[in-house]
Amino acid sequence: MDPDTNKPNGQAAQALEKIVRVRQARRNKFYLREERITLSHGSGGKATHNLIEGIFAPAFANPLLDRMDDAATFTTGAGTQRLAFTTDTYVVSPLFFPGGDIGKLAVHGTINDLAMAGAEPLYLSAGFILEEGFPIADLRNIVASMAAAAREAGVMIVTGDTKVVQRGKADGLFINTSGIGLVRAPGTLGQDQLQPGDQVLLSGPIGDHGIAIMLAREALDIENDIQSDSAPLHTLVASILEAAKQNVHCLKDPTRGGVATALNEMAIASEIAIVLEEGAIAVRPQVRGACEILGLDPLTIANEGKLVAVVAPAAAEAVLQAMRAHPLGREAAIIGSVQAEPRSMVFVHTDIGGKRVLDMLVGDPLPRIC
Structure with missing residues (x-):
């Protein structure tokens, strides 16, 4: 077995060859032209991919990173134990919003990145960057929210770090969480694993x-009861x-850049095409109305409690029924x-009755939503 790809050596060579080919294709698609960082570089869309492909990916290149999945998966010891490892940083504004707060979001987000690798989340770390003058009461509430989210999900926060910067050098509070989990998926999951005929759920x-954050931040005069969908998946x-x-x-949670960006990442990595049925993609009326007023496409808006599953056609109906039987998947659908x-x-x-190209997010209409 190959320790980096968890495949027999012959298959590993083919997988690495595909990774190289896909990386070359990505380099042709993404271009880092800017001389300075902009907010768009944090959107999860094209600008983010330009930054990753132009700076980080070449410098840190290795078979685990080059797959560009939500979490790296690898074997330990004699190759019998498969683990998943991920990290994420949360800079959401405002810190408290309908349906959650930055602490709850940080725990759920890292749990979900592990889950998308087919892993059972086990342990998290938590790093805090605090601005001088930040209210202790707010910090206490955020930490309590993190603790409750971890406890409810059955994971433990086992290590961490705290730094304080001068007033004006941060925006209140930033949180970094990393996580490790035990891979339960029997096969290889990843955005490079899609095959013609697969069904998208x-x-x-x-x-x-994304809309809950936008309305809370801008205090727009739009009557709604939209709440964040933040949840552990x-x-x-x-x-x-x-x-x-x-x-x-493949499993993927469509966070920054939304469903559009997540599916484009899969299409590029697997060198296939994905066709969606617009009528099958559920959008709450309140969200659709807010998007129409703001000129936004729901397919590019971030989610924190939804997932996209790509499965073989023979399993699609069974997976759909299993999702609908779960509290977080009652409205699941096959969308393409x-x-x-x-x-x-x-x-x-x-x-x-038309057909349009769905590109990944360009620009950043909703900065700092996670």
């Missing part, structure tokens, strides 16, 4: 989190894996399929 309505993933056995090819050509493209069949 979505666990529920999209756009709730590992138990939903466990249900999916049980129903599909070895027929799950995978086809061979044209490579690295995502399309949407619209409700009016």
Whole structure:
């Protein structure tokens, strides 16, 4: 077995060859032209990918990183134990918002990145950057929220760090969380694993989190009851894996950049095309209305409690029923399929009978949403 890819050596060589080919394709697609960092570089969309491909990926290149999945997976010891490892940093503004806060978001986000690797989350770290003058009462509430979220999800925060910077050198509080988990998925999951014929499933309505943050931050005069969908998805993933056995090819939570960016990442990595049915993609009326007023596409809006599952066609119905039987997947639907050509493209069949190209997020209409 190859320690980096968890595949027999012959298959590992083929996998690495594909990774090299896909990385070359990505370099042709993404260009870092800016001379200074902009807010768009944190959007999760094209500018973020330009930054990653232009700076980080070449410097840190290795077989684990080059797959560009939500978490790295690897074997330990004699190769019998598979682990997943991930990290994320949270800079959301405001710190408290309908449906959650930065602490709850940090715990859920890292749990979900581990879950997308087919892993059972076990342990988290928590790093805090505090600005001088930050209210102790707010910190106490955020830490209590983190503790409750971890306890409810069955994970432990086992290590951490705290730094304080001068007033004006940060925006109140930033949190970094890392996590490690035990991989339960029987096969290899990843955005480079999609195959023609696969079915694309979505666990529920999209756009709730990003719009909740936007309305809370800007105090827009729009009547709504939109709340963040922040939630830990590992138990939903466990249900999916049980129903599909070895027929799950990719799991991804569409956070920054939304469903559009997540699917484009899969299409590029797997060198396939994805075709969506617009009418199958659920958007709450309040979210759709806010997006229309603000000129936003729900498919590019961040989510924190939804996932996209790409599964073999034979398993699609069983996975759909398993998702709908779970509290976090009651509104799940099959929203599209995978086809061979044209490579690295995502399309949407619209409700009016047309067909449009769905690109990943360009720019950043909603900065600092996670």
